[in-house]
Structure formats: structure tokens, C-alpha cells
Amino acid sequence: RETGAMDDQTILAAIERAAARHGETSRMAMFGGTAVLLGGKMVAALSSRGLLLRVGKERHAEALARPGTRPMEMRGRPMEGYLYVDPADLDEAALAQW
DSSP: OOTTOOOHHHHHHHHHHHHHTTSOEEEEEETTEEEEEETTEEEEEEETTEEEEEOOGGGHHHHHTSTTEEEEEETTEEEEEEEEEOGGGOOHHHHHHO
């Protein structure tokens, strides 16, 4: 990671704080990293591939248009409603916008 970028535990804690406003959160090993779940459903996962976010199908195109994002693919197929964000570009303010 770049100097000044948030470390993994800081990113996960910030996601948990934001998600906790909407219900009970937990963490689980998933997608080769650590996922944050809200009410038992994955909302984000952090791994060496980046920060995977569940944005929903209705907001997918809008979210993918933001800088530093790329589509999530599973077995070569794009997964609508999910995308990766480059964690090196994240700070507290940028993460809060997601």
C-alpha cells in the first residue's frame, strides 16, 4: 500500500461502523479475505484483489463510473451489483462516500 493509505483493519473497522447504523454486523473469511456482513449478508470484503463492495444491481452502473473501480468477475462473468475499489485510493472521507 501507498504511504498514507488506510491499512486493512482500519478499512474493515470503518465499514463495520457504517454498516452498524443499519443493523448487526459480523466478519467472516470470504473471497480470499475478510468480509463484513450486515444481518448475515455480505456488504464488503477486503482481500489482495481490492475492496469488494455490494452496491446492488440498481446502482451498479453509477458506482462503476466512479474512479478507482472495476467490475467483479466470477469465472469470467461480470457480477452485476458487485465491484472492486482500489483500497490504495481510500481515506476516511472516500470510504464514507461508499
